[in-house]
Amino acid sequence: QVQLQQWGAGLLKPSETLSLTCAVYGGSFSGYYWTWIRQPPGKGLEWIGEINRSGTTNYNPSLKSRVIISIDTSKNQFSLKLSSMTAADTAVYFCARSLNYFDSSAYWAWGQGTLVTVSS
């Protein structure tokens, strides 16, 4: 049974960089796509980007200039960095795993979510 556990700072000041890590326990790390999704308070879901085991990434163009998703296969972890944070980036950030191998079209396993607040 795969489990995703995420952590990182929950309170940032404007212009700081968000750093979140998601650890994967159980199941295979290979073949799947590993994704970050966020949800502003009371609003809908926004896809941030994804990475596979080889390190191939796809990002949302709206965030591309500020986002880096990386992977550490030795630790079964992947990470999100989002720079130049503003209040508009305040959201719950989720990590997630694709349902199937080599197919990132749906997300089956999710982290617990981390509320990140940007405030001076």
Next chain:
Amino acid sequence: DIQMTQSPSFVSASVGDTVTITCQASQGIGGWLAWYQQKPGKAPKLLIHSASSLQSGVPSRFSGSGSGTDFTLTISSLQPEDFATYYCQQANSFPYSFGQGTKLQIK
């Protein structure tokens, strides 16, 4: 970018009712659509993938249909645990995107 529009945004129903939620894509996405259920303070839960494939462990009262630009999620014989917010998500092209959500409330 592909825009996903759900309707209605809010729906009230009673236990035992059947509810249908629609999702329209701004351009054709084939069958690359998933449906999720989200309860307050929780991560989304995958219900349907590939437009109509029921995810393992999800009750059969949930069903999905559609292709191209128009999709539906139907919940038959509503149970108390079904009252939640539902999202569609397209995975035809990057950036993947979600509908704005449909909140299913108890009447």
